[in-house]
Amino acid sequence: xxxxxxxxWLRRRIETTSREVTRYTPQSARKALFDIIDVRERSFMDLxxxxxxxxxxxxxxxxxxxxxxDVSKQSCRTILNNRNSLDPEMxxxxxxxxxxxxxxxxxxxxxxxxxxxxxxxxxxxxxxxxLKTISNNEAILKPGGLLIVETSTREERELLPEAIPxxxxxxxKSYASIVFTFLARVSxx
Numbered sequence: 001x002x003x004x005x006x007x008x009w010l011r012r013r014i015e016t017t018s019r020e021v022t023r024y025t026p027q028s029a030r031k032a033l034f035d036i037i038d039v040r041e042r043s044f045m046d047l048x049x050x051x052x053x054x055x056x057x058x059x060x061x062x063x064x065x066x067x068x069x070d071v072s073k074q075s076c077r078t079i080l081n082n083r084n085s086l087d088p089e090m091x092x093x094x095x096x097x098x099x100x101x102x103x104x105x106x107x108x109x110x111x112x113x114x115x116x117x118x119x120x121x122x123x124x125x126x127x128x129x130x131l132k133t134i135s136n137n138e139a140i141l142k143p144g145g146l147l148i149v150e151t152s153t154r155e156e157r158e159l160l161p162e163a164i165p166x167x168x169x170x171x172x173k174s175y176a177s178i179v180f181t182f183l184a185r186v187s188x189x
Contacts, residue, residue: 001013001014001015001016002014002016002024002027002051002053003027004053004056004057004060005027005030005031005034005057006031006034006057006060006061007034007057007059007060007061007062008059008060008061008062009056009059009060009086010060012060012086014051014052014053014056014082014085014086015051015078015081015082015085016050016051016078017050017051017072017074017075017078018074023050023121023122024050024051024053025053025054025119025150025178026175026176026178028175029175029176029178029180030053030054030057032173032175033054033057033148033173033180034057034058034061036171036173036182037115037146037148039058039061039062039063039114039115040061040062040063041062041063041064042063042064042114042115043063043064043065043066043067043112043113043114043115043142044058044063044065044066044067044113044114044115044116044117045066045067045069045106045113045115045116045117045140046058046066046067046068046069046117046119047069047099047102047116047117047118047119047120047130048069048070048099048118048119048120048121048126049068049069049070049075049079049094050070050075050078050119051075051078051079051082052068052075052078052079052082052083052092052094054117054119055067055068055079055092056082056083056086056092058115059086059090059091059092063091064091065091065093066091066092066093067092067093067094067095067106067111067113068092068093068094068095069095069097069099069102070094070095070096071096071097071098071099072096073096075096076094076096079092079094080094099118099130099133100129100133103133103134103137103140104133104136104137106140107137107139107140111140112139112140112141112142112145113140113141113142113145114142114145114146115145115146115148116134116140116141116145116146116147116148117148117149117150118130118147118148118149118150119149119150120149120150120151122151122152122154122155123152123154123155127149127151127155128163130149131163131164132163134147134164135163135164135165135166138166138185141166141167141185142185143185143186144184144185145184145185146170146182146183146184146185147164147167147182147183147184147185148180148181148182148183149180149181149183150178150179150180151178151179151181152177152178152179153174153177153178153179155179164183166185166186167183167184167185167186168183168184168186169181169182169183170182170183170184
């Protein structure tokens with residue numbers, strides 16, 4: 001079980017998935033992340049959602065719209081169970097598909113987000129395809145929006161700003177063995 005670290009559902013517990021490939025962002029790192037970003041009344045997409053803990057943190061703190069994306073049916077069932085346990089009417093959409101299909105589909109339908117958070121399985125060579133997919137779908141991130149990628153300290157070097165020409169690295173924060181890299185979309189001027 002994981003606990004939500006702030007907002008409306010502070011200290012509420014959610015169930016986790018038993019999938020071995022799912023790794024959870026430490027509670028202290030989640031709290032620090034949401035102390036840095038203000039999601040109130042903003043849109044938020046969570047890629048590689050797992051149990052949905054990052055999404056539930058965003059909803060708990062007042063995000064206007066949250067979309068969870070995970071390819072695992074087990075993870076999607078866990079997210080649905082957690083949503084139903086907290087509030088079945090919350091503004092949280094669950095897309096049980098591969099991010100490489102979801103991002104172009106959402107972009108084509110005119111969707112864009114203030115925040116895109118991605119926590120791909122560590123050391124599994126997902127960083128490059130993630131960056132390529134975002135790069136090919138620029139409009140998925142609103143001008144001034146943030147792409148936040150969680151990686152292991154070993155993978156941090158793969159997050160090069162040249163991989164996505166319309167963003168710039170604005171910050172990096174390390175917490176134990178993880179790194180959050182904050183990439184801001186450069187405004188269309």
